[in-house]
Amino acid sequence: MQDVDAGGCGTPVPGAHPRPDGRDRYTISEVVSLSGLSAHTLRWYERIGLLGEVERSHTGQRRFTNRDLDWLSLVGKLRLTGMPVAEMVRYAELVREGDHTVGERLEFLVAAREDVRGRIAELQGALEVLECKVSAHAAAVAESH
Amino acid sequence: MQDVDAGGCGTPVPGAHPRPDGRDRYTISEVVSLSGLSAHTLRWYERIGLLGEVERSHTGQRRFTNRDLDWLSLVGKLRLTGMPVAEMVRYAELVREGDHTVGERLEFLVAAREDVRGRIAELQGALEVLECKVSAHAAAVAESH
DNA sequence: TACGGAGCTCGAGTGCACTCCAAGCAAGGG
DNA sequence: CCCTTGCTTGGAGTGCACTCGAGCTCCGTA
Missing domain, CATH: 1.10.1660.10 (Multidrug-efflux Transporter Regulator; Chain: A; Domain 2)
Structure with a gap:
């Protein structure tokens, strides 16, 4: 298998x-x-x-x-x-418990995937703000010749 | 101003x-x-x-x-x-020091921006792995009718 | 046979970012 | 006047994820 x-x-x-x-x-x-x-x-x-x-x-x-x-x-x-490490440990336990936990593992993985998607979205929001700040500061630097 | x-x-x-x-x-x-x-x-x-x-x-x-x-x-x-909070504190200090730190602040912001871009890339790598794992587990669940 | 280097266990210590506690003050309602 | 609510302070405590140290064994080379 x-x-x-x-x-x-x-x-x-x-x-x-x-x-x-x-x-x-x-x-x-x-x-x-x-x-x-x-x-x-x-x-x-x-x-x-x-x-x-x-x-x-x-x-x-x-x-x-x-x-x-x-x-x-x-x-x-x-x-x-x-x-968190504790969650990964939980997942490791599911793996060790064997094939009958595959459904639970799928749920775990789906949740993790959604979590990552959310985090990427958050970071993209932060990135936009940073890009805006960078432009503003670059302009301020340029202005002060 | x-x-x-x-x-x-x-x-x-x-x-x-x-x-x-x-x-x-x-x-x-x-x-x-x-x-x-x-x-x-x-x-x-x-x-x-x-x-x-x-x-x-x-x-x-x-x-x-x-x-x-x-x-x-x-x-x-x-x-x-x-x-890290300590870095944000450093930035806050630059802001309080006044306009002459605008160049330094620009550097800081650019570094932060690159950092975020890198982190997004990392997360996208993790996301790919997760998506692959999700498919594999979904298939395993389906197979066990 | 002596020694340096890699690995072992158990337990304690570290750094970060909060988080909570105790004791006290000020304003408003009954 | 007393009680509750909301805020103040300084300092101690918490949880996480390592990280380190002491004292040990084992192995290969000189």
């Missing part, structure tokens, strides 16, 4: 470090450079349940998988939208 | 309480319902210099002016963009 939450929608971001393919086990420091998050933050994400049990090496060190990386990329997107 | 920072760019927001015109002195509770900010927050804004000395009644109560309301509306826009 193809989990509907893993991969499939990630933009292979131009700015970010590319993921070396053919591998599926990454140390925490590799994930730090791949994700841009700090090691502390990654461990914290796991503690609060935003990341689900990460696999371990025989000595107890974390070994992140490509699936973890996909999940982190989604989390990054949601974080950009300003979604 | 027409201060380039007062009014002129405010969208008369459809959702917000309209400002009763013909008046220029508002109590703190009037500003609470006009701005949506709490009284605590308004006093705190004044304390940290985000609002400049607010006029007082003979008994020491604050009397906000239309100019204060205009400023608060700009602050609200900037807050929506995620700008």
